[in-house]
Amino acid sequence: MTRIRILAFSILFVILPVLGFAQQNSTNLLDGDTWKQQGLEVISAWMNHATDSTDGQFHAFLDREWNPHNGKQKYPGMLSRHLFSYSVAYMLSGNEKYLEKADKLFNYLINHGWDEQFGGWYYSINPQGQPVDSKKDMFMNIYAVTGLSMYYTITHDKSALEYIRNTRSLFQEHAWDSNHGGYYRRLDRQWKVTNDNKVFTPQIAPVSGYLLYLYAATQQQRYLDQAKKLMALANKQLLDNKLGWIREKFDHSWQPIAEHKSDEQINIGHNIEVAWMWLRLYSITGNTSYKKKAEQLYRQLHQSAFTSNGAWLSKMGLTTPNQHPSTTSWWIQAYGDMLQLSMYGYGNNSDSLDQFTKGSSFWNIAFLDEKYGGTMLSATLDGDVDRGDKAVRTKTSYHAMEHALLNYLYLSLWNEEKQITLYFNWDMGSDDRPLCPLPIYNNDASITGINTSDGSFSVPTNPSKCISVPEEFNGSIKVTME
Numbered sequence: 001m002t003r004i005r006i007l008a009f010s011i012l013f014v015i016l017p018v019l020g021f022a023q024q025n026s027t028n029l030l031d032g033d034t035w036k037q038q039g040l041e042v043i044s045a046w047m048n049h050a051t052d053s054t055d056g057q058f059h060a061f062l063d064r065e066w067n068p069h070n071g072k073q074k075y076p077g078m079l080s081r082h083l084f085s086y087s088v089a090y091m092l093s094g095n096e097k098y099l100e101k102a103d104k105l106f107n108y109l110i111n112h113g114w115d116e117q118f119g120g121w122y123y124s125i126n127p128q129g130q131p132v133d134s135k136k137d138m139f140m141n142i143y144a145v146t147g148l149s150m151y152y153t154i155t156h157d158k159s160a161l162e163y164i165r166n167t168r169s170l171f172q173e174h175a176w177d178s179n180h181g182g183y184y185r186r187l188d189r190q191w192k193v194t195n196d197n198k199v200f201t202p203q204i205a206p207v208s209g210y211l212l213y214l215y216a217a218t219q220q221q222r223y224l225d226q227a228k229k230l231m232a233l234a235n236k237q238l239l240d241n242k243l244g245w246i247r248e249k250f251d252h253s254w255q256p257i258a259e260h261k262s263d264e265q266i267n268i269g270h271n272i273e274v275a276w277m278w279l280r281l282y283s284i285t286g287n288t289s290y291k292k293k294a295e296q297l298y299r300q301l302h303q304s305a306f307t308s309n310g311a312w313l314s315k316m317g318l319t320t321p322n323q324h325p326s327t328t329s330w331w332i333q334a335y336g337d338m339l340q341l342s343m344y345g346y347g348n349n350s351d352s353l354d355q356f357t358k359g360s361s362f363w364n365i366a367f368l369d370e371k372y373g374g375t376m377l378s379a380t381l382d383g384d385v386d387r388g389d390k391a392v393r394t395k396t397s398y399h400a401m402e403h404a405l406l407n408y409l410y411l412s413l414w415n416e417e418k419q420i421t422l423y424f425n426w427d428m429g430s431d432d433r434p435l436c437p438l439p440i441y442n443n444d445a446s447i448t449g450i451n452t453s454d455g456s457f458s459v460p461t462n463p464s465k466c467i468s469v470p471e472e473f474n475g476s477i478k479v480t481m482e
Contacts, residue, residue, distance in 0.1 A: 029360050030353070032412030032420070036092050038368070039404025043089045043098070045373030046082070046397045050390065054127045057108060058082055058396070064388025065372050073132055076113030076121045077140025079105060080147030081398035087150040088401045091439075092408065094423035094478060099154070106151055110163060113144065118190050119170050134189040138175055138202040141167060146209035146398075153217040153439060154423070156430040156469075164214070175202070180253050181233055196252040200238065200270050203230055207277045215284070216439050219466070224284060231281060234274055235293065243318060244300050246271045263317035268305045269332035271297060272312070276339040283346045283441045291347060298343055302355065310358030311366070311381045312336040327378050327386045330367045330395070334403040337363060341407065345414040345442075353415070360407070375400045406440065413442050419482040420445075427474050436466040437479045449480035 028034050049066035050058045057079060061070035083105040089098035112129030113121050115136075121144040123133040145167050152160040174191035175183045183202035186195040207227045215223040237254040238246045245266045249257040258264040275297040282290035304321045305313040312332050316324035337360050343352035366379035369388065377395055378386040389395065412420045422437050438445055446463040453475030460467060469477070 029357050029364075030411055030415055032408040032410070032416060032418070035404045035407035035411065039401050039408070040089060040093055042374055042400045042404065043085055043397060046085070047097075047101070049373065052127070055108075055129065056104065058391070060391060060393055062389065062391040064369065064376065064385075064390065066374075066390055072127045073124045074127070075124050075140060075393060076109055077123075077137075077143040078393065078396050079113065080109055080121075080144040081396040083109065083147030084150040085397040085401035087147070087154045088405045091150075091154050091422050091424070092405065094476065099425055102151055102154075106148070106157070106160065109144070109147075110159070114163070115189065119166060120191065121167070135194075136170075136175075136187040136189060136191055138171075138183055138185045138187070139205070141171070142202065142205045142209055143398075145206075146213075149210035149213050149217070150439075153213060155425055155427075156217075156433060156435070158429055158431045161431065164210075171206075177252065182237065182254070197257065198237075198250040198252065198254065200246070200248050200267065203233055203238065204270070204273055204277065206230060208273055212277075212280055212284075213439055216441065217436055218433060219436055227277075228281060228285075231274075231277055231290075234277075238274070240318070244297070245318060246274050246297075247318070263320050263323065265315040266318050267315055268301065268313050269329065269335055271301055271305075272332065272335045272339050275301065276335065276342055279339070279342045279346045280441065283342075283443075294343075295347060295349075298339065298347075298352075301339075306336070306355065306359070307381060309381075309383070310360075310362035311379075311383070312359065313381070314378075327380050329378050330363075330375050331399040333359065333363045333367060334399045337403060338406050338410070341410040341414075345410055363403075409438070409440055409442075413445055413482075417482070419448065419480050422479050422481070424477040424479065425475070426469055426477065430469075432469075432471055434466040434468050435477065435479070438465060438481060445481045447479060448482050449478075451478040452476065 050062060052059050052068065052072065054072065057074055059068040060073060060075055060078060062068055083102055086098045086102040086105060090102060112125055115122055115134065120136045121141050122131040123135050123137050123140055126132050145164055148160050148164050151157065152164065170191060171183065175187060177184060182198045184193045184196060185199050185202050188194050207230050211223045211227040234246065237250065240247055247256050248267055248270065251257060275294045278290045278294035282294065305316060311328055313324045314328040314332055337356055340352045340356035340359055343349040344356065362383060366383040367375045369376050374390045376385060376387065377389040377392060380386050409420060412418050424435060424437065446465055447459055447467060450457065450459050450467065456470055456473055
C-alpha cells in the first residue's frame with residue numbers, strides 16, 4: 001500500500017504501599033496524559049529492541065533484556081496484535097514513524113500470513129514468510145482481525161476492511177456450531193474442525209478484540225448485533241448460574257469439562273473480560289440487564305480476586321476460592337484496571353476509582369520494567385518479578401497499548417472532563433465512510449476541533465461524533481473531542 005502523507009474531579013497524586021517493596025509508588029494515576037505517555041514509552045521500547053533483522057518483523061520470544069530465543073517462527077495472529085499497538089501509537093501521537101510501522105505490518109500480514117488458497121490466517125510462518133503450521137486456530141485468527149480493525153480505524157483502508165469481512169465470513173461458515181452455538185477453536189488448513197470441544201476465548205475475544213471497535217468506527221449495526229449474540233451466549237453457556245463464575249472448557253454441547261480433578265480453576269482475567277464487555281454493551285444500548293450482570297460479577301471479583309495491595313489473582317478454585325497461584329499476569333492486571341474505570345464511568349461507581357488507583361499502582365510497580373523498558377510477563381502477588389519476558393507466543397505489545405489508550409480516554413473524558421486529541425490518516429486507499437474517531441462509547445463527547453494537513457474541511461456546525469471526509473482528501477487528520 002502506498003501512502004501519501006503531508007506532514008474536574010481533582011487530579012489525585014496517589015501514594016500506595018505495595019507489599020514486598022522497600023519504596024512506595026507515587027504517580028499521577030488519575031491523569032489521562034500519564035497513561036498516554038506510558039503507552040508511547042512502551043511502544044518505543046518495542047521499536048528499539050524487538051525487531052528481527054532477518055525479516056523486519058517482531059521476534060516472538062524475548063527475555064527480559066530483549067534477547068530473542070526459541071527460534072525465529074512468527075505468528076500472524078500475534079504480529080497483528082502489534083499492528084493494533086502501532087495503530088494506537090499513531091492515534092495517540094500523530095507520529096509518522098508509528099504509521100509507517102503499521103503500514104509495513106499490514107502489508108507483511110496480507111502477503112505472508114493470509115492463506116490464498118483456503119482463506120484465513122496461518123498459525124505460524126518462517127522467516128521467509130512461508131507457512132510452518134497452516135492450521136486455522138481461532139485464537140490466532142481472531143487476533144488477526146483485532147489488529148486489522150484498529151488499523152482500519154486510523155486509516156479506513158478498504159483492503160483492510162475486505163480482509164476483516166472475508167475472515168469473519170469464514171468464521172461463520174466453518175467455525176460456528178449451528179447446532180449448539182459457539183465457535184470451535186481448532187480447525188485444519190481447510191477449515192475442518194479437528195476438535196469439537198468449546199473454550200472461552202473464541203466466544204468472547206471477538207467482542208473485546210474487534211466487534212466493539214468496528215462498531216465505533218463504522219456505526220454498522222451488524223457488529224453490535226454480533227457482540228450482543230456472543231454475550232448472550234456467555235450468559236447462557238459460559239456462566240455457572242449457581243456459583244456465579246464464567247467457566248473455561250466445555251464439550252460440543254456445552255457440558256463443562258473440569259480442568260483439574262480436585263477443583264476446576266477459574267480464569268480471573270476472563271471473568272473480568274466478561275464483566276467489562278457487559279458494561280460496554282450497556283454503554284451503547286442502555287439495556288440495564290447488561291449493567292446488572294456486570295455489577296454482580298464485579299462485586300464477586302472484588303470480594304474474591306482483588307487483593308489489598310491491588311493485585312488481581314490469576315486463577316482460583318471454582319468451589320475453593322482460597323486456593324490460587326501466588327503469581328499473576330500482566331494482561332489480567334491491565335483488564336482489571338480497565339474494568340474498574342468502566343465501572344466508574346459507565347456504572348457510576350465512585351468506589352471503583354479508588355480501586356483503580358490500587359490496581360494501576362500495582363501495574364506500574366510490578367509490570368512496568370523501568371530497567372529494560374516494556375512490560376513483564378508475570379509477577380508475584382507481593383509485586384516481585386516472576387517472569388520478566390517481554391514476548392512469548394501469546395504476549396506482545398497489545399495489552400499494554402490498549403491499556404494506555406483506554407485509560408487515557410476513560411480518565412480524560414470521565415474524571416478530568418478535559419479535551420482529548422486523536423490522529424488519523426487517509427489516502428487514496430481509504431473508503432468514503434464518515435470518520436467516527438472515538439473508539440469507545442461516550443454519549444457526552446463530541447468533536448470540537450479538526451486540523452488537516454491541507455485545511456480542506458473543518459468542525460461540523462452542530463455537535464457531532466462523526467465527520468465526513470472529502471472523497472479527494474489525502475493526508476493527516478487531527479481531531480479534538482470533549
